[in-house]
Amino acid sequence: MTEDSTSAPHEPPGSQWYDHEAGPLVRPYAMTGGRTAPGPSGVRFDLIALVSLHIGAPDADGDASLGPEHRTLIELCRTETQSVAELAAGADLPVGVVRVLLGDLLELGHVTVSRPVPPAQLPDERILREVIAGLRAL
Amino acid sequence: MASEHSDTTDGDTGALALKILVAGGFGVGKTTLVGAVSEIKPLRTEELLSEAGQSVDDTGGVDQKVTTTVAMDFGRITIRSGLSLYLFGTPGQDRFWFLWDELAQGALGAVVLADTRRLQDCFPAVDFFEHRHIPFVVAVNCFSGSGAYGTDDVSRALDLDQGTPVVLCDARDRASGKEVLISLVEYAGRMHTARLLDSVS
Numbered sequence: 001m002t003e004d005s006t007s008a009p010h011e012p013p014g015s016q017w018y019d020h021e022a023g024p025l026v027r028p029y030a031m032t033g034g035r036t037a038p039g040p041s042g043v044r045f046d047l048i049a050l051v052s053l054h055i056g057a058p059d060a061d062g063d064a065s066l067g068p069e070h071r072t073l074i075e076l077c078r079t080e081t082q083s084v085a086e087l088a089a090g091a092d093l094p095v096g097v098v099r100v101l102l103g104d105l106l107e108l109g110h111v112t113v114s115r116p117v118p119p120a121q122l123p124d125e126r127i128l129r130e131v132i133a134g135l136r137a138l
Numbered sequence: 139m140a141s142e143h144s145d146t147t148d149g150d151t152g153a154l155a156l157k158i159l160v161a162g163g164f165g166v167g168k169t170t171l172v173g174a175v176s177e178i179k180p181l182r183t184e185e186l187l188s189e190a191g192q193s194v195d196d197t198g199g200v201d202q203k204v205t206t207t208v209a210m211d212f213g214r215i216t217i218r219s220g221l222s223l224y225l226f227g228t229p230g231q232d233r234f235w236f237l238w239d240e241l242a243q244g245a246l247g248a249v250v251l252a253d254t255r256r257l258q259d260c261f262p263a264v265d266f267f268e269h270r271h272i273p274f275v276v277a278v279n280c281f282s283g284s285g286a287y288g289t290d291d292v293s294r295a296l297d298l299d300q301g302t303p304v305v306l307c308d309a310r311d312r313a314s315g316k317e318v319l320i321s322l323v324e325y326a327g328r329m330h331t332a333r334l335l336d337s338v339s
Contacts, residue, residue, distance in 0.1 A: 052153075094183075128327040131221070135320050
């Protein structure tokens with residue numbers, strides 16, 4: 001009972017008594033309010049779905065419904081369009097968590113997400129030739 | 139609302155991302171290959187396994203354990219503004235096959251890295267891509283002292299479908315990695331065309 005008051009001293013930010021090996025102190029899905037799937041639309045973002053800031057998006061600063069992790073994702077997209085995988089690595093969050101948070105941002109109109117190429121429709125030959133030429137030029 | 143105009147990927151403003159998987163046995167050089175060709179330092183992302191993992195992971199007696207994480211390496215190659223290739227190193231452990239399923243969705247193709255000293259390690263990957271009709275090339279990572287086997291030997295040993303390319307490579311070498319990717323994209327294009335012709339006739 002009384003342990004709590006002593007075990008959480010007021011440490012200056014950045015001084016971490018745990019290391020990476022200890023794993024996250026917060027259960028990952030606590031950041032999503034326990035949700036493991038994105039909002040009502042139920043979209044499952046592919047790892048290479050591209051996320052951009054929505055032009056004319058509402059001001060993220062004034063939105064109390066956004067948590068710090070939401071804001072981190074918005075900041076990452078501010079510099080350039082990012083894939084879901086890059087966002088997960090950049091925010092140091094599991095992909096599953098990032099998907100839920102992105103669902104929120106999409107519904108609130110902060111971001112746009114482009115769908116990945118569906119399996120049945122590979123890019124046309126022109127694109128493939130462009131890729132080959134691009135690889136040769138590397 | 140905002141999601142409405144997200145359906146178009148080919149519009150003027152739409153960026154296109156293509157996915158290539160790098161598979162193979164544990165320690166065969168997947169991360170090395172991704173790192174050799176990627177323009178960014180290979181990033182690592184973690185996928186949480188929860189529902190899917192429960193049937194596989196024996197969590198009996200470990201009530202606290204609710205999730206397992208599995209790491210995936212990935213890299214990026216920008217072809218031009220608005221067209222990028224993403225490379226994903228698939229998890230080495232076979233038991234994460236269900237993760238591959240998701241990774242494989244919409245993939246342009248795959249590179250199966252092989253080591254001739256333990257060729258059997260890449261059997262699961264070959265099976266996986268063959269069954270799903272995902273174009274793949276087998277890239278033999280030429281470790282020093284791995285013995286000189288020809289591409290024909292490897293192709294026969296793996297009982298590959300005719301036409302599946304086998305190339306020799308050095309996963310540490312950027313130019314060599316590039317060649318592997320080029321042969322994959324060329325092959326994917328050929329497969330794609332062949333399927334189009336099939337559907338017409």
